[in-house]
Amino acid sequence: xxxxxxxxxxxxxxxxxxxxxxxxxxxxxxxxxxxxxxxxxxxxxxxxxxxxxxxxxxxxxxxxxxxxxxxxxxxxxxxxxxxxxxxxxxxxxxxxxxxxxxxxxxxxxxxxxxxxxxxxxxxxxxxxxxxxxxxxxxxxxxxxxxxxxxxxxxxxxxxxxxxxxxxxxxxxxxxxxxxxxxxxxxxxxxxxxxxxxxxxxxxxxxxxxxxxx
Numbered sequence: 001x002x003x004x005x006x007x008x009x010x011x012x013x014x015x016x017x018x019x020x021x022x023x024x025x026x027x028x029x030x031x032x033x034x035x036x037x038x039x040x041x042x043x044x045x046x047x048x049x050x051x052x053x054x055x056x057x058x059x060x061x062x063x064x065x066x067x068x069x070x071x072x073x074x075x076x077x078x079x080x081x082x083x084x085x086x087x088x089x090x091x092x093x094x095x096x097x098x099x100x101x102x103x104x105x106x107x108x109x110x111x112x113x114x115x116x117x118x119x120x121x122x123x124x125x126x127x128x129x130x131x132x133x134x135x136x137x138x139x140x141x142x143x144x145x146x147x148x149x150x151x152x153x154x155x156x157x158x159x160x161x162x163x164x165x166x167x168x169x170x171x172x173x174x175x176x177x178x179x180x181x182x183x184x185x186x187x188x189x190x191x192x193x194x195x196x197x198x199x200x201x202x203x204x205x206x207x208x209x210x211x212x213x
Contacts, residue, residue, distance in 0.1 A: 063089055073188040074153045081107070081116040088124055097128040118144035119154050122161065131164040131210070152178035156192060166210045168203050175199065 068089075076082055084107030091100035101124035107117045122140035126133055141161070144154040159174030175196045182189035202209050 063093060070188060070191055073186070073191070074156070075116050075119075079116075081111060081114045083107075084117060085120050088120065092124075092127070097124065100124045101128045113147060115144045115148035115151065115154065118147060119157050122154075123157050126161040126164070131161075133158075133161050133165050133167075137161060150181055152181040152188070152192065155181065163199070164210050166208050168199065168208065172196065172199055172203065 071085070072082075075085075084104055088100040088103045091097070091103055101121065104117055104121045104124050108114065108121060111117055118140050122137045122144060125137035125140055129137060141154055141158040145158075148154060155174040156178035159171040159178065162168075162174065163171035175192060179189060179192045179196060182192060199209075
């Protein structure tokens with residue numbers, strides 16, 4: 001059936017060219033394309049196999065609700081900036097880290113002075129680089145820190161990127177800076193302090209949390 005369909009497609013295409021009185025060069029190009037398609041089908045096609053619907057394989061990447069709660073506390077929730085973060089979360093959950101980064105970069109094209117989006121550009125670009133602090137990710141974090149030098153979010157998330165890359169000392173130093181920049185008696189400051197203490201326990205035990213122990 002595959003070759004029959006190919007022949008019918010070719011006949012229809014050549015018929016259209018004849019009606020349109022197309023140049024002979026187009027006839028040659030079409031013939032070459034059909035021959036290439038036929039050769040590929042003969043090599044890789046399986047016309048005797050039964051048809052079945054395609055089942056896309058997606059890797060679901062759940063996001064820790066505690067991370068979302070901390071982010072909401074640090075950056076807010078219902079703003080033009082954070083709307084892009086929510087959209088990026090959807091891409092992350094579907095396992096498409098590159099699409100998540102593109103969503104955030106699209107937001108930056110409209111809100112280029114948003115330290116929130118620059119921070120999250122660093123997060124998503126690092127994730128897309130396999131949890132490595134790539135030069136584009138580092139540049140994004142630095143821009144976020146330049147735009148909001150007194151906000152705890154840029155150093156915290158840069159520290160998180162270092163943590164995921166297995167660089168615990170750098171992560172700890174940045175998290176301590178995030179704590180120092182946090183407003184007193186806030187929920188997010190208490191959470192950041194807790195995370196520093198947990199990280200200290202990992203460091204004391206010689207355990208790299210990015211490697212699962």
